Amino acid sequence: MTRLVVAKFGGSAIGPNGSFIPKIIQRVNELKKDSKVITVFSAPLTIHNGKKRSLTDIILEQGDNAKNGIKPTLEVVKSAYQKILEIVNSENRENCENEIKNHLEKAQKALDDAFESKEFADEVRSRALAFSGEILMSHVMNHILRSNGIKSDAVNFEDWPIITDNNIEFTNFLTAESRERMDKTAELVEKNEVVTIGGFIGKTVDNITTTYERGGSDRTAADLGILFHKKYQTSVDFEKDSSVVSADPKIVESELREVNQLSYNEARLAGMFGMKILDPIAIKEIVENGVDMPITITNMKNPGKITTIKRELEKQKGHPIKIVTGKENCAIFRIETNSVQKLLTSLEKDKRYSEFVILSPFTKDGIEFSRILFLDGEYVKRNEKYLLGFDPLATITYNRGVITLIGDEMWRVQQVASRTSAKIGESGLNILNMDAQEETSRIIIVVEDADDNIRKAIKAIHQEISDINFI
Structure with a gap:
């Protein structure tokens, strides 16, 4: 062919x-x-x-x-x-x-x-x-x-x-x-x-x-x-102008690691959470159409430096945590759980919008609430009336920033949640929410989006990663 x-x-x-x-x-x-x-x-x-x-x-x-x-x-x-x-x-x-x-x-x-x-x-x-x-x-x-x-x-x-x-x-x-x-x-x-x-x-x-x-x-x-x-x-x-490295070089200036391979899932998450690798919706469309084709990120100045993105990767030898990244201008939408499914269906079918993640639910006064972390606060502002139409008593919190670690095999890293949260605390930042899920190999840390909070957190965690042991 x-x-x-x-x-x-x-x-x-x-x-x-x-x-x-x-x-x-x-x-x-x-x-x-x-x-x-x-x-x-x-x-x-x-x-x-x-x-x-x-x-x-x-x-x-x-x-x-x-x-x-x-x-x-x-x-x-x-x-x-x-x-x-x-x-x-x-x-x-x-x-x-x-x-x-x-x-x-x-x-x-x-x-x-x-x-x-x-x-x-x-x-x-x-x-x-x-x-x-x-x-x-x-x-x-x-x-x-x-x-x-x-x-x-x-x-x-x-x-x-x-x-x-x-x-x-x-x-x-x-x-x-x-x-x-x-x-x-x-x-x-x-x-x-x-x-x-x-x-x-x-x-x-x-x-x-x-x-x-x-x-x-x-x-x-x-x-x-x-x-x-x-x-x-x-x-x-x-x-x-470069292949993929372990953090945004405009934020982390030293000890960056080259990332040779990413899965579709890792690349999409990295794009959603602020890394300028490729538009995450591009990956979503490839997956939705059942297509399996290799994607490369090539350094034009040095074409030998390439990051390959595949649906399924070969056995990994490097550090399971590949990227530390973060996103400013996020918003958290809290809605009663019995109303959330209609909203999620509408976002998928009507809006075809997917730039959000579901955080762990919580219960207050006997009522369970779901939380949706939107990664674009401006989108939420433009669509407040639409979102609140599913539950007029839902609440929206703006000015949130999020930091996440990217790696499908993050479960192999020992004490990753405790070490990263401690490092953020040492940097003088207050963690407003931490969502760790073994099933998705995902850690999401929410802080206030103020001053240079996100940059400070990314720097601190990236520095810590190389010192954490993995299986």
């Missing part, structure tokens, strides 16, 4: 104004030696007012301007693409210039619509983002690849294979409908060495433009893997 690699390049991999594109070309040339390649691109970065910024943020800012009666402009976006255009050779430059012009006209039309209606939401927002960012970047990269002698083509939005539901701004992948629309993309893969496509963007069966949540390009890569895994020996590769 022919091999296929779906390789995702995020904004940081592209670099400000395309500064890292030569490295992308090098990586694509390496990947295509023994595989067909689908490349998934995020919106590029630029330098604006002396700061590194994503074009996504620039467009969202212009959309807010439009909503508030300030005429929106694409000058910063145009300037970024003009710099990237310098990488395109003379043979492909005119076509690339036309692609930039045509796509930015569509983005400007969406912003103008927002200016007239004083609303920047739903499809208007999605069109503005799509045609200024991910979709346009995939077409520009197609011309850059061709300029470097690579046989490539880009997926046109008319032939888009990522079909989603009608949740416009926080959309969900529809597998069956996408399979019905993937023929054109499959044809491009068959005829070319490399195919380029924009991440983050979908469309409904009625051709309405939709977007995933931020980080959604990871989901696009996973979704394409799901669509093609039966036809090709498929793997998904996330190209980043």
Whole structure:
């Protein structure tokens, strides 16, 4: 069976104004030696007012301007693409210039619509983002690849294979409908060495433009893997500035351990709890579709450094605790247990939302209460009315932070719960809740989200881990 690699390049991999594109070309040339390649691109970065910024943020800012009666402009976006255009050779430059012009006209039309209606939401927002960012970047990269002698083509939005539901701004992948629309993309893969496509963007069966949540390009890569895994020996590769290490290097600066392997479960939990490995919903969609394909996190600067993510791992030799991570801006929702199942069913079926964990229940005045730890406090704030509709007497506590340890075989670590909780106490932090479950090999520690509490706790626990014995 022919091999296929779906390789995702995020904004940081592209670099400000395309500064890292030569490295992308090098990586694509390496990947295509023994595989067909689908490349998934995020919106590029630029330098604006002396700061590194994503074009996504620039467009969202212009959309807010439009909503508030300030005429929106694409000058910063145009300037970024003009710099990237310098990488395109003379043979492909005119076509690339036309692609930039045509796509930015569509983005400007969406912003103008927002200016007239004083609303920047739903499809208007999605069109503005799509045609200024991910979709346009995939077409520009197609011309850059061709300029470097690579046989490539880009997926046109008319032939888009990522079909989603009608949740416009926080959309969900529809597998069956996408399979019905993937023929054109499959044809491009068959005829070319490399195919380029924009991440983050979908469309409904009625051709309405939709977007995933931020980080959604990871989901696009996973979704394409799901669509093609039966036809090709498929793997998904996330190209980043480092492979996975045992904590966020911006928090823990020394004694970091390289993580060579993660299970799907470990990777998903790490993503949910703050590690920028990949969007945890990407893993969820792979599992829900019954697909078993390897995922790699590759250090673009040193491609020999790779973290492999699999459904089932080989026998582990290293420390069972692989990652210490944490998440700020969480919320705890307390609800009577006899009402919780309806809420959980609705979150799964109606909202298709899963960024939460169930904590141990408690009993008060003879009534059992369940606790749901939501890992995104802003989501809870946006949906308070919906959540309280299942129990008007339920309570919500905001400003909570959570620290967790990642490792499917954590049960092999001696005194892990007592040692980690003691270390947090020594750091001067008050543990508000500690939830340890042998069955899920999971430890969750909740503290107040104030000052640098989460960072202090992660540092303290990470330092302690290497001194704890394991079987």
